[in-house]
Amino acid sequence: MNKKDLIDFEKRVQKVYEAGEIKAPVHLSGNNEDQLIEIFEKIDKDDWVFSSWRNHYHALLHGFDPDKLFDLIVEGRSMGINSLEDRFYSSSIVGGSLPIALGVAQSIKLKKETSKVWCFIGDMTFETGTFHECYKYARNFDLPIEFVVEDNNMSTNTPTDLTWNKKSKIPNDVHFYEYERNFPHHGTGNWVLF
Amino acid sequence: MKYKDELIRSMDFLAKDERTIFIGQSVKFSGNAIFNTLESIDDSKKIETPVFEDVQMGISTGLALNGFVPITCYPRFDFLICASNQLVNHLDKIEYMSKGSMRPRVIIRTSIGPKTPLDGGPQHTADYTDVFKKMLTNINVISLEEPEDIFPAFEEALLGDRFHATLIIENGSFYNDK
Numbered sequence: 569m570n571k572k573d574l575i576d577f578e579k580r581v582q583k584v585y586e587a588g589e590i591k592a593p594v595h596l597s598g599n600n601e602d603q604l605i606e607i608f609e610k611i612d613k614d615d616w617v618f619s620s621w622r623n624h625y626h627a628l629l630h631g632f633d634p635d636k637l638f639d640l641i642v643e644g645r646s647m648g649i650n651s652l653e654d655r656f657y658s659s660s661i662v663g664g665s666l667p668i669a670l671g672v673a674q675s676i677k678l679k680k681e682t683s684k685v686w687c688f689i690g691d692m693t694f695e696t697g698t699f700h701e702c703y704k705y706a707r708n709f710d711l712p713i714e715f716v717v718e719d720n721n722m723s724t725n726t727p728t729d730l731t732w733n734k735k736s737k738i739p740n741d742v743h744f745y746e747y748e749r750n751f752p753h754h755g756t757g758n759w760v761l762f
Numbered sequence: 763m764k765y766k767d768e769l770i771r772s773m774d775f776l777a778k779d780e781r782t783i784f785i786g787q788s789v790k791f792s793g794n795a796i797f798n799t800l801e802s803i804d805d806s807k808k809i810e811t812p813v814f815e816d817v818q819m820g821i822s823t824g825l826a827l828n829g830f831v832p833i834t835c836y837p838r839f840d841f842l843i844c845a846s847n848q849l850v851n852h853l854d855k856i857e858y859m860s861k862g863s864m865r866p867r868v869i870i871r872t873s874i875g876p877k878t879p880l881d882g883g884p885q886h887t888a889d890y891t892d893v894f895k896k897m898l899t900n901i902n903v904i905s906l907e908e909p910e911d912i913f914p915a916f917e918e919a920l921l922g923d924r925f926h927a928t929l930i931i932e933n934g935s936f937y938n939d940k
Contacts, residue, residue: 659852
C-alpha cells in the first residue's frame with residue numbers, strides 16, 4: 569500500500585458514505601500517510617496491531633485485504649475492525665485496546681514467541697491513567713510491545729492541551745508524530761441525508 | 763464434598779490443562795478466600811498483578827487471544843466493578859465485533875463478600891449478579907449456590923463451546939457454611 573492507495577481507499581469510502589450507503593459512523597484517516605508508511609516498515613506481518621476507531625490506514629498497512637475491509641466498513645463496522653487471522657484489533661473506547669495489547673504482549677513473552685505488539689493511540693489516550701498503567705507494566709516486565717502516539721491534539725472536537733492545561737512529555741521509547749487531520753472526527757464534513 | 767473443597771478440586775482440575783494461567787491480586791500471596799483455593803497450584807501457573815482491575819481484565823483477554831485460558835480472579839464483586847469497561851465493552855462484545863473470529867476463553871472468578879462474622883460493609887459485600895446478567899450478552903454468568911454446582915461450572919467454562927467466556931460468582935459465606 570502506497571500513499572496514493574491509502575488516500576484512494578478513503579475517497580472510495582467517502583463516496584459511498586455520502587451516498588448514504590453506510591448506516592454507521594465512519595472515521596476517515598488522512599494527512600498522516602507518510603508517517604504511518606514509515607512506521608509500518610518496522611512492523612512484521614506476524615506482529616499484532618492494535619488501533620482505535622480511526623483504524624482504516626492501520627488495517628491496510630498491516631496487510632488487511634482492502635476489499636474485505638471495505639465490505640466491513642459498508643456493513644457499518646468501521647469503528648471496530650477486528651480479525652484474529654490478521655492479528656488486528658481495534659476498539660472505539662478510549663484506551664480500550666491498550667490492556668488487551670498488553671495481554672497479547674505478555675502471552676508472547678510467556679510462549680517465547682518472536683512477534684511483537686504495536687499499539688496505536690491518540691494524544692488524549694496517552695494522557696489517561698490506563699496508558700500509564702499499561703506503559704509502566706510493559707516496560708517493567710520488558711514486554712514486546714511498542715506504543716505509537718498519533719497526536720492531532722483532538723479528542724472528538726475537544727483540544728487535548730486545553731483540557732489538561734498542557735501535555736505530558738512523551739517518553740523516548742514511545743513512537744510519536746504530530747499531524748492535522750483532514751477529515752472531521754467522524755463523517756466527511758458533508759451533510760448526508762440517510 | 764463441601765463448598766470450599768469443591769472449589770479446590772475445580773482449581774486443581776483447571777491447573778492440569780496446560781493452557782490455563784491464574785491471574786489477579788492474591789493468587790500467589792495470601793489475603794483473601796480465593797487464594798486459599800489456589801495454594802496447591804504451582805506458582806509457575808500464576809501471575810500476581812498490581813491492583814489495576816480493568817487492565818487485568820484486558821490482559822486476560824489478550825492472553826486468551828494468543829492461546830492461554832486465564833482464570834482471572836477478583837476477590838470481591840465490588841472490585842470487579844472496576845473492571846467493567848474491559849468486561850462489558852470488550853470481552854463481551856469481541857465475538858460480534860470480530861464476526862466470530864475472536865472467541866477468547868476467559869474464566870472470571872469473583873465472590874460476594876460475607877457479612878458474618880465480620881461485615882465488610884457496602885464496598886466489600888455487594889452482590890451485582892442480576893445487573894451483570896443484564897449487561898453481559900455473550901458471557902455466561904453462573905452463581906455457585908451449592909457445592910455440587912461448582913465442578914460442572916468450571917468444567918463447562920474450560921471445555922464448553924456455547925460461550926467463550928464465563929463469569930463464575932462464588933459466595934464467601936458458603937466457604938464455611940456449606
